[in-house]
Amino acid sequence: MNYSISDAATRAGISIHTLHYYEREGLLHVARASSGHRRYTSDDLAWIGILTCLRETGMPIRTMREFAKLVQQDSSNIPERIQILEAHRLEVIEHLAALQHNLEHVEGKIGFYKKVLAQGKTQS
């Protein structure tokens, strides 16, 4: 079973344009029908899922390109793939911690405003 680009876009939850873009950027290599139209396999979709996961966690395209390049080669470079993912993992964890920290500040501010509101009401 394989998929047209619009199927693939729907299933991956990204736009056709983004799929084109990812291919231009060397993140993806998709087989073609005799017509020249792209035919996505379920392996392609799984790989797009990984790309999307990496993007949504903030990995820049250039790093994704490096990773994609390694995956396209043989399995002798798995240690390098792990290295990229581990480095990324640490960045995500840091980002999560920062977000959580800043979220507390936002919530503190909300709490402050609510207190001001409550006091203003009892006064007037």
Added chain:
Amino acid sequence: MNYSISDAATRAGISIHTLHYYEREGLLHVARASSGHRRYTSDDLAWIGILTCLRETGMPIRTMREFAKLVQQDSSNIPERIQILEAHRLEVIEHLAALQHNLEHVEGKIGFYKKVLAQGKTQS
């Protein structure tokens, strides 16, 4: 006590250029010395801290501008301020959940690669 722009930038952990930019964008209004040089008060620095917190949690500049506008007015609009912050809070929480979810995928992938390495087998 007040601060020069370079002091303010250092204390806020952002660049002088970004401070100029934020002021151009209406996020910030700083008093001037007779020379025309900006003089940041500690209130300004606290406000810059809030701005930085909102930015680091992904609030777009245009929303920050709305919020800044409300803060510049009187306290009668505190409910609207709360509304902006609450909406932002929900977005941050969603983003955190998505990040956490995707982080698990990344970790799963790392685990997979490590298993492949341990077994000495090949597969992407």
Added chain:
DNA sequence: TCTTGTCCTTGAGTGCACTCGAGGTTCTAA
């Protein structure tokens, strides 16, 4: 066959958040 919708490529455009440069003024320390 015809029509309408999907797909192709290439190159340009968009939006965001900075970031920089030029040309000039002001401050500060020797």
Added chain:
DNA sequence: TTAGAACCTCGAGTGCACTCAAGGACAAGA
């Protein structure tokens, strides 16, 4: 007094990740 650092404004430039448009080829149902 004077050299050099810090500051000012304004407009342009940058990097990123898309996003779109034009002009043409291909596909599938009536």
